[in-house]
Amino acid sequence: MTPAFRAVxxxxxxxxxxxxxxxxxxxxxxxxxxxxxGYAVNFEVNRIDTVVCxxxxxxxxxxxxxxxxxDGTFRDIGPARDCGRIExxxxxxxxxxxxxxxRGLSRDLAAGRPAEVQVLVDGSNPxxxxxxxVAASGAVELQGMKVLxxxxxxxxxxxxxxxxxxxxxxxxxxxxxxxMKSPLFMVPGVAAMLLLIVTTIATAMGLARERELGTLEQxxxxxxxxxxxxxxxVTPFVAVGLLDxxxxxxxxxxxFDVPIRGSLWLLALGTLLYVFSTVGLGLFISTVSRTQQQAxxxxxxxxxxxxxxxxxxxxxxxxxSWLQPLAWINPVKYYVEVLRGILLKAADLRDLWLPLAALxxxxxxxxxxxxxxxxxxxx
Amino acid sequence: xxxxxxxxxxxxxxxxxxxxGAVRALAGLSFRVAAGELYGLIGADGAGKTTALxxxxxxxxxxxxxxxxxGKDPADARSGVRELLGYMPQRxxxxxxxxxxxxxxxxxxxxxxxxxxxxxxxxxxxxxxxxARFIDRPAEKLSGGMYKKLALACALLHRPEVLLLDEPTNGxxxxxxxxxxxxxYGFVAEGMSVVVSTPYMDEAERxxxxxxxxxxxxxxEGAPERLVGGFEGVVLRVTGDLEKVERQLEGAGVIAVAPxxxxxxxxxxxxxxxxxxxxxxxxxAEVERLRPNFEDLFLARAGGEGLPFDRAQGVRAxxxxxxxxxxxxx
Numbered sequence: 001m002t003p004a005f006r007a008v009x010x011x012x013x014x015x016x017x018x019x020x021x022x023x024x025x026x027x028x029x030x031x032x033x034x035x036x037x038g039y040a041v042n043f044e045v046n047r048i049d050t051v052v053c054x055x056x057x058x059x060x061x062x063x064x065x066x067x068x069x070x071d072g073t074f075r076d077i078g079p080a081r082d083c084g085r086i087e088x089x090x091x092x093x094x095x096x097x098x099x100x101x102x103r104g105l106s107r108d109l110a111a112g113r114p115a116e117v118q119v120l121v122d123g124s125n126p127x128x129x130x131x132x133x134v135a136a137s138g139a140v141e142l143q144g145m146k147v148l149x150x151x152x153x154x155x156x157x158x159x160x161x162x163x164x165x166x167x168x169x170x171x172x173x174x175x176x177x178x179x180m181k182s183p184l185f186m187v188p189g190v191a192a193m194l195l196l197i198v199t200t201i202a203t204a205m206g207l208a209r210e211r212e213l214g215t216l217e218q219x220x221x222x223x224x225x226x227x228x229x230x231x232x233x234v235t236p237f238v239a240v241g242l243l244d245x246x247x248x249x250x251x252x253x254x255x256f257d258v259p260i261r262g263s264l265w266l267l268a269l270g271t272l273l274y275v276f277s278t279v280g281l282g283l284f285i286s287t288v289s290r291t292q293q294q295a296x297x298x299x300x301x302x303x304x305x306x307x308x309x310x311x312x313x314x315x316x317x318x319x320x321s322w323l324q325p326l327a328w329i330n331p332v333k334y335y336v337e338v339l340r341g342i343l344l345k346a347a348d349l350r351d352l353w354l355p356l357a358a359l360x361x362x363x364x365x366x367x368x369x370x371x372x373x374x375x376x377x378x379x
Numbered sequence: 380x381x382x383x384x385x386x387x388x389x390x391x392x393x394x395x396x397x398x399x400g401a402v403r404a405l406a407g408l409s410f411r412v413a414a415g416e417l418y419g420l421i422g423a424d425g426a427g428k429t430t431a432l433x434x435x436x437x438x439x440x441x442x443x444x445x446x447x448x449x450g451k452d453p454a455d456a457r458s459g460v461r462e463l464l465g466y467m468p469q470r471x472x473x474x475x476x477x478x479x480x481x482x483x484x485x486x487x488x489x490x491x492x493x494x495x496x497x498x499x500x501x502x503x504x505x506x507x508x509x510x511a512r513f514i515d516r517p518a519e520k521l522s523g524g525m526y527k528k529l530a531l532a533c534a535l536l537h538r539p540e541v542l543l544l545d546e547p548t549n550g551x552x553x554x555x556x557x558x559x560x561x562x563x564y565g566f567v568a569e570g571m572s573v574v575v576s577t578p579y580m581d582e583a584e585r586x587x588x589x590x591x592x593x594x595x596x597x598x599x600e601g602a603p604e605r606l607v608g609g610f611e612g613v614v615l616r617v618t619g620d621l622e623k624v625e626r627q628l629e630g631a632g633v634i635a636v637a638p639x640x641x642x643x644x645x646x647x648x649x650x651x652x653x654x655x656x657x658x659x660x661x662x663x664a665e666v667e668r669l670r671p672n673f674e675d676l677f678l679a680r681a682g683g684e685g686l687p688f689d690r691a692q693g694v695r696a697x698x699x700x701x702x703x704x705x706x707x708x709x
Binding site (some may be wrong): 003007010011019214220221 | 436437438456459461462464465466468470471472473474475476477481485486488489490491530533
């Protein structure tokens with residue numbers, strides 16, 4: 001805590017509080033992000049607009065349609081206009097799914113012939129398509145089992161023998177997030193993202209700004225050392241970033257019921273290591289940009305792939321194998337692992353030593369590289 | 380390093396060379412400045428002034444050569460050289476969103492001045508720069524002259540022994556310009572060494588000693604009055620049919636031609652002066668001899684270096700040197 005460091009911190013805080021754009025960026029944006037990601041990014045799919053064409057109009061066909069609509073995945077928006085061209089409803093965009101129960105279905109079933117219920121699904125959004133397909137086959141299969149049971153019971157009645165109906169059913173049990181709520185998955189990701197935005201972009205732009213405006217030149221002829229200047233400049237933003245994380249987790253706990261099951265100390269350690277990486281990244285970006293605009297673009301272009309390749313939204317393990325190495329050098333991935341581990345699984349140091357070590361290594365490397373480049377550009 | 384430092388020399392540049400890519404900014408610049416001396420580094424834009432001052436301020440290392448401030452390497456931050464140096468860049472370099480007082484305080488803190496010393500010095504500097512009234516005004520709201528004075532004050536808070544000023548009078552109105560020079564005389568009288576770079580030849584006469592910088596090295600060096608006194612050329616004011624006159628002047632012996640009101644100012648080599656005068660009178664032009672000034676000297680010397688006249692006449696390639704410096708940084 002040298003006097004020069006304190007002077008830089010004070011100056012930086014003064015400039016932040018004086019800049020009308022800074023407060024919205026540092027406070028409003030995080031809250032907005034949390035709400036957007038918490039509410040809007042929802043991986044559960046339900047209420048798919050569905051048209052139904054019941055060509056059979058029997059007790060059986062109505063039971064099938066009812067069973068399709070029972071779990072809320074499909075929402076009946078009325079009968080199809082033309083059963084012969086039911087696919088037009090999906091192609092034309094009136095419905096996302098269409099159900100066609102063919103005429104003579106119950107007669108075929110009664111006679112022991114196979115019968116089909118057609119479910120057309122708009123697969124342009126794969127998530128919606130997958131959910132619809134799974135829900136439809138589940139519902140129809142259930143009806144199929146019913147048909148089978150009725151038939152077996154009839155046979156038993158005829159022969160007077162006991163007919164057992166063996167049923168093999170999977171019984172999935174979900175750990176950590178049994179209701180499969182998206183926010184539990186997303187809030188840690190949002191926290192990691194906010195910290196990345198606030199610290200990386202602020203560091204990159206802050207130093208680029210001093211260079212662009214010429215103030216760096218005046219500062220560097222004073223006895224201040226480069227690390228005092230850099231630390232002094234990033235300290236306020238690191239503080240803001242940590243507050244943002246705290247706020248995110250608090251709001252996450254209150255609004256979205258995101259638990260904090262593990263150790264807060266471990267959380268703090270992981271966050272600190274992560275901040276070293278994000279600040280180092282920002283510093284590095286500032287050494288390759290000449291203007292604030294370049295620094296912003298550089299920060300943005302780094303952040304986008306860092307977010308997408310982090311497992312915040314889709315698991316890294318599901319990415320193509322040639323893309324995965326990029327995720328291994330991504331600090332966001334490791335921090336999200338740490339956060340989810342601590343928040344949802346009550347993971348401890350034994351579980352998390354690998355991502356923590358990865359964060360440490362990445363942070364140390366990028367900081368050393370960036371400070372070396374920073375010095376070289378001054379010299 | 381075992382170098383012999385001459386007594387009294389506080390600033391030394393020895394064979395400084397530096398290139399930005401293919402552009403050669405300094406080509407063997409050498410000069411030294413004594414304690415209490417006001418030294419002018421004079422040259423057109425692109426001559427290498429900014430590069431030289433940035434090297435002396437320790438902001439960059441020269442490709443070749445030696446820079447010393449009080450015997451210390453200015454690029455070596457640990458040598459304590461920063462405390463001896465004050466530097467005012469040509470570009471705006473203060474925090475525009477901070478007030479006059481906040482800027483002063485910030486730089487004082489970077490130099491680790493204690494509160495009492497800061498209060499004393501800032502009061503004195505604000506007094507002599509007449510900025511005290513504007514202490515709460517953001518630096519970006521100051522006029523060009525006031526801004527330069529504030530930058531000067533920021534560079535002086537720690538009482539440097541050597542003050543480097545890169546074009547301090549550039550973009551400053553004539554009254555503030557005089558103010559600035561008066562301030563500098565005051566500091567020099569107290570024993571400070573000051574190096575001022577300027578593209579304005581008329582400011583040369585304000586310095587104890589000047590170096591004419593051209594193409595990255597000194598063409599001439601000495602006390603301004605001695606240099607002008609030793610000028611061997613002849614300066615003519617020519618009035619008449621200027622088109623004819625100019626055609627005539629394309630001949631040998633003419634060093635420089637520049638417009639002077641409705642006339643031409645013509646610099647001619649000593650031997651050619653008689654014949655040229657006779658030819659011009661032959662065209663019916665009025666010819667009058669003028670007292671040479673610094674610019675004539677510069678034009679004569681720069682012209683001898685094969686420099687095209689229009690360049691030498693100081694057509695300002697705005698910020699050319701600075702752009703080069705930036706390109707070189709990347």
